Amino acid sequence: MKKISIYLILIHLLIQINLRGQNTEKMGQTLGSCSSYLINNNKVIFNCENNAKVLLQFCSGQVIKVWISTDGNFKRNNQSFAVINEDLGWLGNVNVNEETTAYEIFTEQLRIRVNKKPFKLQVFDKYQKLLFGDYNEKGFVKNDKHIASYKTLKSDEQFFGLGEKSGTLNRRGKSYKMWNSDQPCYGVNEDPLYKSIPFFMSTNHYGIFFDNTYKTEFKFGSESNEYYSFEAPAGEMIYYFMYGNDYKQIIQNYIALTGNPIMPPKWALGFSQCRGNYTSETQAREIAAEFRIRKIPCDIIYQDIGWVEGLQDFDWKKSNYQNPKQMVKELGDQGFKMIISQDPVISQTNKKQWEEANSKGYFAKDIRSGKSYDMPWPWGGNCGVVDFTKPDVADWWGDYQQKPLNDGVRGFWTDMGEPAWSNEDATDRLSMKHYLGMHDEIHNVYGFTWDKVVTEQFYKHNPNKRVFQMTRAAYAGLQRYTFGWSGDSGNGNNVLEGWNQFANQIPVGLSAGLGIIPFWTSDISGYCGDIKDYDAMSELYVRWMQFGVFNPLSRAHHEGGNAVEPWVFGTEVENITRTAIELKYQLFPYIYTYARVAHDTGLPLMRALFLEYPNDSETFDLNGQFLFGDELLVAPVVEKGAVTKKLYLPEGEWINYNDGKSVYKGKQWITVEAPLDVIPLFVKKGAIIPSMPIMQYIHEKPNYHVSFDVYPDKVGKESSFVLYEDDGESRDYEKGIFCKTKITAIANSLSYAIHISAREDKGYKPLGSRNFIIKLHTNSKPKSVFVNSIKIKKEKPEVLNAKGFVDYESLSFSWDEEKGIIYVKLPDNGQDYQININSGDKS
Structure with a gap:
């Protein structure tokens, strides 16, 4: 019996050891215990089991870089594509307090705790509230090349971000992949899409940027209510923890790492028109003429990829364009700017350029043959994929793309940069080798490296000129080079059933903004689907347009020959559309001010x-x-x-x-x-909204008057707005050349006080003469109006408004009883104005 008992015990122990081995194998390599540390200025390196090390780099008191290296070498294939600055203000060395079971590091805002056995990272705020922490011993888990980090999930924690993604804004309970994919007519919950921005924010006052370009995956409690995770099939476990009192501060920390958004040219914030077969001079002229005849404001006419003679030689297609340079000039004289498409490939049928690029080694290689990878393409036949990660490619591509720019073209939309047809199921593409690595590492940054070349070469050839570049495929940090649109939206099976896809564009656009794509548009009308019944389509078109005019870049676009110009839907729709577009133009001073805010802070419009x-x-x-x-x-x-x-x-x-x-x-x-x-x-009560008169294109009349709609707050509470202006074309804004005008308003019991401060002149001032017009929204009829203590005369509203463009000297006011608006006209001489409006009791 004793022998049997001993045998049973031994068998039980063997089973337990085997199970533990299986569990360890299933869980993979972890960091184990942490035994010591080393300080190097703002870096602390913790030594763990099996030579693994963890680096904590304090970029600032709010931003911490975490790098886990299983061999302790801290090497990566490529430097970060997204992060351009890690010096965010930390001064001096890091002080580590060692306790029996943990190490602690303090900043002004945070307390960082590293438990020794096992290694476990936790971040608390200064009030000892846990913000972020490893889930048990699974803060880092490695299986072969696959790496993952599991974090404790609070019951009430919600997540937002990851850039341009379908579905709801709140990511809690869902999982997402980063793999730039060409997904025409994508569904309302389809993932992945065109862009990969592995940055998210938590309601728990922190953000995470996972700096890994492989097919990363984020599981926000989709596997458990106890933890969430971010993981990758290869590469390094490098992420940045960013604390913030609110989301705005987290975003500020993120752009401090990855760069500020560039500002578009002012005209880019107008309305633009496109179509899949916009590929001829005659058509461009006809469309432009219709916009001007019908007095529908428009600034941009696009040309899709069929504009080229050969893919991608940047030569105008001779059969479609008789005199492209003259066309672009004459359209420019009417206020239209032309934007053209480019693809990141060279067609084999374009023998001269293909052989040139092939002989120079400018294409991604096929590791199986050592030759240029043979990429099928939706048009132009099989192609070579231009390797924009190779430094020599930049000047070569820049010289080519400059040809249409020399003809007067104003910019590009970079299409198909995933590169197209390289979705998750296209595993053959993984045989591509780029100068900087294999395709599984480069795929998500391929479009990014292209956009970087396009913009840097534009700047090189066109110094001090703002680039217009709008892209489909991108990676984190794209805001330094390009703008974005949401790709091929809409219902391809039945365009009339595209309402859900349309509704989904709202969270897609807001999500894009959270990924620092402040200058963005959806394809108004949806790209996908043949329009066979324009009457039946008209309602969806109108509603999409009413959303689209509040997209900063506002582009109407549809596939093939499906026309989506406002007039093709009939007179009623044309009139409704015109009114919506006119509203966008009226709001231009407001929009442009927030364009500058986006540049400074990363906050989207x-x-x-x-x-x-x-x-x-x-x-x-x-x-x-x-x-x-x-x-x-x-x-x-x-x-x-x-x-x-x-x-x-x-x-x-x-x-x-x-x-x-x-x-x-x-x-x-x-x-x-x-x-x-x-x-x-x-409009929020207490707001001041600047606007301008309706024009057919941005700044058609350079000396337009600026109106300020004042919606006064409660008695005694001040309202304010700071109007931002610059030349709208150059890069001088990056040098601090601009002007600002602050306006404040306060309601008293029997009067209103409005103050227009003297213009803050930073090397720029508006051209010519112009007026300011105050529009005070109130139900109180004015008794008298004083400007700088001088009583001014009253006149009829129509007389006052008519003088906006012609009289730059007199001061006057009027009262529109029907609208409940007091108007005050003032010459904008850059000086200080104090306006006092006496009226009846507002109690």
């Missing part, structure tokens, strides 16, 4: 409400509305046949922008009337 109202949990799941800047709230109608819109108003008071009078208290859901010609649009 289209904002998810939680960016401004982070403590309102109702904003976490708002996928059908957004803020446009700080002061405007847009709630597009996205349901077929709907004539009302249910929307949420955050704290404060909100005024219906369309009637200027209806006021609603915040922190509630409301339903408003929204017939086909109405965009549900609200």
Whole structure:
């Protein structure tokens, strides 16, 4: 019996040892225990088991780089494509406090704790609240080349980010992949899409940028309610932890690492028109003429890839363009700028250029043959894939792309840069070898390296000129080089059933903004699907347009020969569309001011409400509305046949922008009337909104007057806005050359005080003479108006407004009783104005 008992015990022990071995094998290599550390200035290296090491680099008191190396060498194939600056203000050495079971490091905002056995990283705020931490011993797990980091998931924690992704803004409970994919007519929850931006933010006051270009994956509690993870099939476990009091501060820390967004030329913020077969001179002239005849504002006409003679020789197709340089000039005289498409490949049928690139080794190679990779392409036959990671390619490509720029073309949209057809199922593409590595590492940054070349070469050939470049495929850090659009949206099976895809463009656009793509557009009308019944399509077109004019770049586009110009849908739709586009142009001073804000802070123009109202949990799941800047709230109608819109108003008071009078208290859901010609649009009480007169293209009339719509706040509470202006074309804004004008307003019991500060002149001032026009929204009829203590004369509203373009000397005011607006006209001489408006009791 004793022998049997001993045998049973031994068998049990062997089973337990085997199970433990299986569990260890299943879990993979972890860091084990941490035994010591080394300090090197702002870096601390912790020594773990099996020669593994963990580097904590303190970029600032809020930003910490974490690099886990299983062999302790801290080597990577390539330097970061996204991160350009790690020196964010940390001074001196790091102080480590050693305790019996842990090490601790303190910054002004954070307490970092590293448990010794096993290694476990935790980050607390200065009040000892746990923000972020490893899940048990699984802060790092490696199986073969696959790496993963598991983090403790709080029950109420929500996640946002990852750039341009489908589905809801809130990522909690879902998983996502980073693998730039050509997904035409993508579904409302389809993943992955065109761009890979492995940066996300948590409601727990932190953001994470996982600096790995492979097919990374993020699982935000999709496997467990106890943990979330980010992982990659290869590469290094390098990530940046960013603390912030709010999301804005986290975004500021992210752009400090990855760079500020470039500003587009001013005209890029107007309206633009495109179509898949926009590929001829005659057509471009005809479309331009129709816009001007019908007085529908438009700044840009695109040309799709069929404009080229050979893919991608940058020569105009001779059969389609008779005198392209003259065409571009004459369209420019009418206010149109031409943007053309480029693809990142050279067709084999374009023998001269293909042989040139092939002989120079400018194509990605096929490791199986050692020859240039033979890439099937949707048009132009099989191609060579230009290897933009090879330094010599840049000048070669730049010389080619400069040819149409010399003809007057203003910029490019870089299409198909995934590169196209290199989706998850296209495993043959993994045989491509680029100068900087194999395709599994380069795939997600391929479009990024292309856009970098396009922009840097544009700057080289066109010094001090702003680039226009809009891209489909991208990686983190793209904001330094390019803008974005959401690719091939819409329903390809039945264009009339594209309502869900349209509605999905709102969270896609807001998600793009969170990935620092502040200058973005959806293809208005949706790209996919043949339009056979324009009457049936008209409602969807109108509603998409009403959303699209609040996309910063606003491009109407559709595949093939499917026309989506406003007039093809009939007179009613044309009129509604014109009004929507005119609103965009009127708001240009407001939009351009926020373009500068985007450059300075990374904050997008289209904002998810939680960016401004982070403590309102109702904003976490708002996928059908957004803020446009700080002061405007847009709630597009996205349901077929709907004539009302249910929307949420955050704290404060909100005024219906369309009637200027209806006021609603915040922190509630409301339903408003929204017939086909109405965009549900609200302005925050206390806002000041600058605007300009309607023009057919941006700055058609350089000396336009700037109006300030003042929506006064409660008695005694000041409102303000700072108008930003620069030349809109050069890169002087990067040198601090601009001007600003601050306007404030405050309501008193029997009067209003409005102050226009003297212009802050930083080397730029508006050209020519112009006026400021104050539009004070109030129900109180003015008794008198004083400017700098001088009483000014009253005149009729139509007389005052008519003088906006012709009289740059007199001061006057008027009262529009029907609209409840007091107008005050002032010459903009750059000087200080104090306006006092006496009226009736506003209590």
